[in-house]
Amino acid sequence: MNWDKIKTKLEQILNLQFKWEVLQKNEWFFDGNTIEKNDQIYFYLYSEGSYYYALSVNQTLLTSSEKSLIEMTLNTCRMNQNQTESASGNEKPISLRTWILNQLQYDLDEKLPESLLQTPQLLKNNIPILIQTHVSDQNIGTDEELFSLLQSFYNSQIVFVPLSNKEYLLLCSLDLLEEEIEEQGKDIEHEMEESLQFFSSSLYEMLLSEWVGKCHIAIHYPIVPSESVILIIKQLREIMELGRNYCQNEYIHSPWNLYLESLLDILSDEERRLFIERVFKQVDFVLDVEMKTTLEQFFNTSCNVSETAKKLYIHRNTLIYRLDKFKQETGLDVRVFNQAVLVKVSLLLYKLTKQH
Structure with missing residues (x-):
């Protein structure tokens, strides 16, 4: 039985989004093929081993008629599946998915x-x-x-x-x-x-x-x-x-x-913010879109001035001017390895803190 296709059809008819659920068999569906729990309604599909497979949706989104329609549709599908399996004499093996x-x-x-x-x-x-x-x-x-x-x-x-x-x-x-x-x-x-x-x-x-x-x-x-x-x-x-x-x-x-990035990801939000503040003295200037793009491209080209200028479609002297301006405002020269590392790490951390 192609339950994915049935799920898609129901979603199209009812204009709703159903969620797949995998449930412990000893906790569900003792008395029927639907369960209402925590504002969700679960519709039983089939079972394999010690698990039940079901579709769930917020029960407030369904009318009683729509609920009955879903139950009737799924019951019919299960009956057809059982008849097919009985006729073949084989139980469908569990799929990799x-x-x-x-x-x-x-x-x-x-x-x-x-x-x-x-x-x-x-x-x-x-x-x-x-x-x-x-x-x-x-x-x-x-x-x-x-x-x-x-x-x-x-x-x-x-x-x-x-x-x-x-x-x-x-x-x-x-x-x-x-x-x-x-x-x-x-x-x-x-x-x-x-x-x-x-x-x-x-x-x-x-x-x-x-x-x-x-x-x-x-x-x-x-x-x-x-x-x-x-x-x-x-x-x-x-x-x-x-x-x-x-x-x-x-x-x-x-x-x-x-x-x-894997190493930096273990830091707490507070540790990230403190690091950024200590490295960047004027955060607003540093994270100007033009400067941010320039620095990221500079690091992507392994700090190669000529290659970076080419990638940004600017003159080499224009790039040098931007890097000198960055050094003047922050005290950090990204052409020096140790300082470039600090700026690179700070930019990575800023991306994450900005999302939180």
Whole structure:
């Protein structure tokens, strides 16, 4: 039964947004197929193992007629599913998506069930990628359309798992990367990070032009999914959050590009503010849009004056004037390594404190 499609149809008919729920079996649905709790109403879909799967929505948004319509629709779907399973004589095995959502919902990290270990690609090295988008729902294609697009792009060597309607896990066979590297005459072991960066850039460009436009991608080192898929999803989400907080003009995020940001993220808000105040004597001047852009581009080009001027489309002397002005106002010369580090860290911290 395609419960995702049923959820989408109900949302279109009722103009509501339902939420997927994974619930402990011993706590829910003793007396029927709906539960009302904490202003939410939960509609039972199906059960697997020790868990119930349901859709929830704020009960104040539903009329009694709409509630009855939903119950009748879901009852019919369950009956059709039971008849199909009885006719085939087989119980549908748990899907990878269902198992992953179980693990994430209850913060578990169990081994993959035997039925999922029958998928060969889950037993070998894969490149794990997390895709997130925040465009409006009507601009997003269906999961099936995205899967078809990715299959065409990668020639089918992928595992695709929709975690929500705006978050997707993609596992790409490491063979795909090795093929690209061999064509370029490079050694994958010695250039893994550069190769993964290029791999993710190709994916981003394809999604940008063929799917929903701008989205965010987090990529990690290759893993064997059967051994660590839940752990890697959590790590990808952490990378995604770090990248979106600290690198707001970038759309591809990786752990090897966020070492400093990971270290700074453990500081409290108060510690961040104190650091910024001690480094920057005139914060308003320092964080002027033009100066902020200039400094960020200067750091992005490894403090190369000529390259920075080229990237900013300004004369080299104009850039030097701005850097001298910054030094005059703050006492910090970003052409000196130790002082450049202080300014770089302060700018990163400011991005985060500005959001809070």
